Amino acid sequence: MQILTQIRQSILSGELVAGESLPSIRQLAKDLQVSVITTKRVYEELEKEKLIDSVVGKGSFVSGANQEFIREQRLKRIEEKMLDILREGKELGMSVQDVVKHFTLLVEEEEA
Amino acid sequence: MMNAIELRNLSKTYPLFKLDQITLDIKQGYITGLIGPNGAGKSTLISLITGLIRPDSGSIKTLGKEVPAQEINVKERIGIVSDECFYYEHLTIREMKSMIAPFYKKWDEKLFNNYLEQFELSPKKKIEELSKGMKIKFSLAIALSHDAELLIMDEPTSGLDPVFRRELLDLLADMIQDETRSIIFSTHITTDLERIADYIAFIHKGKLVFNEAKDDVLERYMIVKGDMKLLDADTRRQFVGIRETAVGFEGLADNRAEAERLFGNYALLHRPSLEDLIYFTAKGEKHHA
Numbered sequence: 001m002q003i004l005t006q007i008r009q010s011i012l013s014g015e016l017v018a019g020e021s022l023p024s025i026r027q028l029a030k031d032l033q034v035s036v037i038t039t040k041r042v043y044e045e046l047e048k049e050k051l052i053d054s055v056v057g058k059g060s061f062v063s064g065a066n067q068e069f070i071r072e073q074r075l076k077r078i079e080e081k082m083l084d085i086l087r088e089g090k091e092l093g094m095s096v097q098d099v100v101k102h103f104t105l106l107v108e109e110e111e112a
Numbered sequence: 113m114m115n116a117i118e119l120r121n122l123s124k125t126y127p128l129f130k131l132d133q134i135t136l137d138i139k140q141g142y143i144t145g146l147i148g149p150n151g152a153g154k155s156t157l158i159s160l161i162t163g164l165i166r167p168d169s170g171s172i173k174t175l176g177k178e179v180p181a182q183e184i185n186v187k188e189r190i191g192i193v194s195d196e197c198f199y200y201e202h203l204t205i206r207e208m209k210s211m212i213a214p215f216y217k218k219w220d221e222k223l224f225n226n227y228l229e230q231f232e233l234s235p236k237k238k239i240e241e242l243s244k245g246m247k248i249k250f251s252l253a254i255a256l257s258h259d260a261e262l263l264i265m266d267e268p269t270s271g272l273d274p275v276f277r278r279e280l281l282d283l284l285a286d287m288i289q290d291e292t293r294s295i296i297f298s299t300h301i302t303t304d305l306e307r308i309a310d311y312i313a314f315i316h317k318g319k320l321v322f323n324e325a326k327d328d329v330l331e332r333y334m335i336v337k338g339d340m341k342l343l344d345a346d347t348r349r350q351f352v353g354i355r356e357t358a359v360g361f362e363g364l365a366d367n368r369a370e371a372e373r374l375f376g377n378y379a380l381l382h383r384p385s386l387e388d389l390i391y392f393t394a395k396g397e398k399h400h401a
Contacts, residue, residue: 029308030285033278036142037310037325 003032004042011051011062012073018064022052025060114140115173116262116294117161122170124156131156132318133170138311141291143284145309145326146298147386149394153318154298158266161296162192175262188216191255193248193265199239205250206235216258224257231276244271256283263287265297269305277304284308302387312386316393330383334371337362338379347374353392364392 010016023031029039043060046052050069054060089099117138124131131153138144146154159165161174163183172179174186199208213219228235231249242250248268255263269277285308287293297305313323339360350371351363364384365371375381
């Protein structure tokens, strides 16, 4: 399912933009040297997540419909990183306040 | 979904071996890998599909036509690749081609010459001078040059070097860009070919064990590695086959959820390879016998 994660990531990161066409299932299977069914399932999952649209005869495109979902996903990724920072801070004996203070300090420095 | 091959209750008995009541559909538009240990019946099955031998009972439909009744129609539309040499050893590649080509209405001479070049085969070389790998390449060139709807390959990767095996993957993927074409290959070793197989038909001792989408098969089974203490009469029942050593056991469980529930916290669990399936199924059989 590495393929799924990779395509999803490309869409969520904005590397693939709305309306951009994806390779056909059989072409992608060939390029990645995996089975057609594996690739087909990846596309079906992306459709279910409303990240891509498939049009019979025309192929698959990055969906523009779900900006909100994409935003949510990206927010979730930021939250995960924040939690990571808190966890590492704790290992260094920093309280939540310490971490927030440090972060504010960094922002001020950046803006100065 | 259409089927490229439909086998119904197919049996063939030899003095020491029996292909037993095989019912099997090979899906059109996909690549199916026929796997199993040596002597499982893979080659016998392929010889039946291609009409080289006749079944004792049961029916074979290849590309919608009954075999052997409509064999000639079928043979024109399939390509066969095998390391067994069906060619006249004393002829050159060019002479052999001239004998074979007229049998195919859709023979494409230019395409054939392209393949010879791509596979680095000299048309002046005699068949008897070809290595095993070169013979496979030659039969592949013939098979791909008459617009075959179904490509049947018997142990195609034995004798091929890793470089050409990868090239072969590309050639096969090219062929099934057209969704009406199908490929079936047999093998007893895990090869890179399995990467691109959509379906796996597993035969063992003349019987079909399963024919399923490869992704489903690999998700259903689970390899469990752990301490011998985990094995008792009950937990043993989870396994298709078990390999026991002084330091512990390794087994193939056929119910992933159940294996996770029973052993998840106590043993190492991971996805099996197809080779694991072949090995443990054969081992389990011996154990029970």
